[in-house]
Amino acid sequence: MTELEKNWFEEKEARIPHNEVRTRFAPSPTGYMHIGNLRTALYTYLIARHAGGKFILRIEDTDQKRLVSDAIAVIKRTMDSCGLDYDEGPDVGGPVAPYVQTERRDYYKKYAELLIEKGHAYRCFCSEERLASLHETDANAKYDRHCLSLSPEEIQQKLDAGEPYVIRQLIPDGSTTFSDQVYGEITVDNKEIEDQILLKSDGLPTYNFANVIDDHLMGITHVVRGSEYLSSSPKYNLLYEAFGWDIPEYVHCAPVMYNDPATGEVRKMSKRCGDPSYEDLLNQGYLSEAVVNYVALLGWSPTGDIAEQEIFSKKELIDAFDISAISKSPSAFDTEKLNHFNSIYMKALPAEEFCALAEPFVHSVLPGADVAEIAALVQSRVTVLTEIPDMIRFFRELPEYSTELFCNKKNKLDGVQSKKILEDLEPMLEALPKWDAESIHDTIYAYAEKLAEAEGVKLNKVLGRVMWPLRIAVSGQSVTPGGAIEICTILGRHESIERINIAMGKLA
RNA sequence: GGCCCGUUGGUCAAGCGGUUAAGACACCGGCCUCUCACGCCGGUAACACCAGUUCGAUUCUGGUACGGGUCACCA
Numbered sequence: 417m418t419e420l421e422k423n424w425f426e427e428k429e430a431r432i433p434h435n436e437v438r439t440r441f442a443p444s445p446t447g448y449m450h451i452g453n454l455r456t457a458l459y460t461y462l463i464a465r466h467a468g469g470k471f472i473l474r475i476e477d478t479d480q481k482r483l484v485s486d487a488i489a490v491i492k493r494t495m496d497s498c499g500l501d502y503d504e505g506p507d508v509g510g511p512v513a514p515y516v517q518t519e520r521r522d523y524y525k526k527y528a529e530l531l532i533e534k535g536h537a538y539r540c541f542c543s544e545e546r547l548a549s550l551h552e553t554d555a556n557a558k559y560d561r562h563c564l565s566l567s568p569e570e571i572q573q574k575l576d577a578g579e580p581y582v583i584r585q586l587i588p589d590g591s592t593t594f595s596d597q598v599y600g601e602i603t604v605d606n607k608e609i610e611d612q613i614l615l616k617s618d619g620l621p622t623y624n625f626a627n628v629i630d631d632h633l634m635g636i637t638h639v640v641r642g643s644e645y646l647s648s649s650p651k652y653n654l655l656y657e658a659f660g661w662d663i664p665e666y667v668h669c670a671p672v673m674y675n676d677p678a679t680g681e682v683r684k685m686s687k688r689c690g691d692p693s694y695e696d697l698l699n700q701g702y703l704s705e706a707v708v709n710y711v712a713l714l715g716w717s718p719t720g721d722i723a724e725q726e727i728f729s730k731k732e733l734i735d736a737f738d739i740s741a742i743s744k745s746p747s748a749f750d751t752e753k754l755n756h757f758n759s760i761y762m763k764a765l766p767a768e769e770f771c772a773l774a775e776p777f778v779h780s781v782l783p784g785a786d787v788a789e790i791a792a793l794v795q796s797r798v799t800v801l802t803e804i805p806d807m808i809r810f811f812r813e814l815p816e817y818s819t820e821l822f823c824n825k826k827n828k829l830d831g832v833q834s835k836k837i838l839e840d841l842e843p844m845l846e847a848l849p850k851w852d853a854e855s856i857h858d859t860i861y862a863y864a865e866k867l868a869e870a871e872g873v874k875l876n877k878v879l880g881r882v883m884w885p886l887r888i889a890v891s892g893q894s895v896t897p898g899g900a901i902e903i904c905t906i907l908g909r910h911e912s913i914e915r916i917n918i919a920m921g922k923l924a
Numbered sequence: 925g926g927c928c929c930g931u932u933g934g935u936c937a938a939g940c941g942g943u944u945a946a947g948a949c950a951c952c953g954g955c956c957u958c959u960c961a962c963g964c965c966g967g968u969a970a971c972a973c974c975a976g977u978u979c980g981a982u983u984c985u986g987g988u989a990c991g992g993g994u995c996a997c998c999a
Contacts, residue, residue: 444999479998544997556926556995582997599929608927608995616997623999647928647994668929671992675935682935684992710936713948717937724938724947743937745930746992753936753949763962797961824959860958876957883958891959899958 437469445487460640462737473505524621536658583615592650701801706761777804817892834885835923889919
């Protein structure tokens with residue numbers, strides 16, 4: 417190693433921050449946030465924030481075939497939207513920049529070569545055809561170390577001839593034990609591990625290698641990732657040991673399954689099966705906070721005196737989050753339960769805020785409507801914003817309906833009685849000097865009271881019998897946001913009376 | 925197939941050797957109510973199986989079954 421090279425390594429090492437918890441979210445730039453990714457990102461974030469440490473965004477774009485052009489912007493937007501603010505990253509910089517792997521390509525090459533010098537890696541000139549033929553004879557075959565026996569002269573000769581090569585990790589004999597914060601200690605026989613490729617023939621690192629280099633150089637203390645990486649963790653340890661570096665804490669998270677409401681099938685959540693992504697959920701009318709809250713509880717649960725709490729603000733999540741309470745077993749994303757969380761968040765929204773969110777949905781059906789008025793009716797009954805249009809469509813247009821709706825056994829109603837009530841009500845309403853909720857209310861109650869008196873029963877015994885036919889007449893459906901009075905108020909006198917007349921006609 | 929991991933009601937899950945085995949969603953009743961909803965009250969429902977350790981296993985150990993992951997010049 418030349419003096420110059422030595423200085424280069426020393427400078428990189430000197431930049432590594434110590435004495436703080438540092439975690440990183442390291443997505444591939446596909447521009448798409450799986451629910452599993454979101455959860456990993458969230459846990460990674462919470463670990464850092466809980467410890468008062470740093471949360472870092474790193475872009476893993478070493479796979480040239482899958483590059484997406486404005487991926488960083490997409491990822492940044494998603495992180496923003498989820499409330500996952502990061503301290504260091506591609507656009508904000510930081511002490512261990514750059515934060516994009518393709519901008520660090522010379523790092524990996526230098527460290528791979530350092531590993532060769534240390535005797536823990538070697539160049540491999542085998543063609544892809546040769547490797548493929550190895551697998552043809554035995555599908556489970558590991559690399560046969562064909563190039564390990566190359567003499568220095570042979571290697572130099574091939575290098576001079578410009579032959580492409582990869583750099584492979586030399587896995588030692590014995591066994592490797594690693595420790596995971598979620599799964600505990602796991603030991604594997606090194607015979608199970610292949611001399612994996614560290615540096616590809618295009619000069620870029622493989623994921624496993626880039627991760628170790630970057631995590632070390634960025635001072636990452638907790639490596640949080642999906643449990644699909646559990647099997648490759650021994651390789652990581654071997655790499656850290658080969659360099660003589662400290663091994664970070666591992667936090668592996670079990671996958672998120674999907675409970676398909678259509679088929680009842682439970683499978684790993686995936687885009688290919690059409691399972692919703694974070695953005696899909698937002699488009700379906702879910703609130704970001706509700707999704708984040710729900711996802712946090714998918715594989716983690718609070719302990720101690722808040723063990724029964726389910727609604728958490730981001731701040732509360734940060735305070736409560738504890739690695740040891742992460743679950744080992746996969747959990748299923750359940751849309752029903754998310755609905756429950758979402759409706760809680762909907763109800764908790766300040767009226768103005770809910771109005772603002774509901775506006776496009778209200779106006780899509782009722783262009784000129786008073787959003788506040790409609791929103792007030794809808795807020796407590798909506799689980800997802802996108803159901804608003806169907807809920808309020810009857811205001812614009814009286815739906816086709818059957819006179820069956822006028823029959824209601826709880827209120828002892830049939831068509832004949834309903835018709836009678838509407839006939840009584842119609843002239844009173846039409847004659848009202850002022851059309852507002854109060855006047856309508858008073859008129860109807862006065863009528864109901866008279867009825868009750870005539871029958872010698874309490875008011876509430878007849879109230880339902882009066883309200884039911886009116887509500888059906890003005891809405892044309894059995895389930896409505898709001899009661900008869902509220903609906904009449906919004907519809908206005910003309911439309912209300914007309915609908916009552918239509919109903920009487922139907923009942924004739 | 926080899927290796928690794930997991931398994932408490934339909935779902936999310938608490939539990940960390942002795943419990944009437946929490947709680948939440950969904951579901952079913954009831955109350956409230958100008959409908960539905962909200963809210964409130966109540967109910968149905970679980971430790972995969974078999975051995976072992978132990979005075980005692982949901983909890984510890986081993987095996988079986990089932991499920992997941994991994995075995996790429998993808999991450």
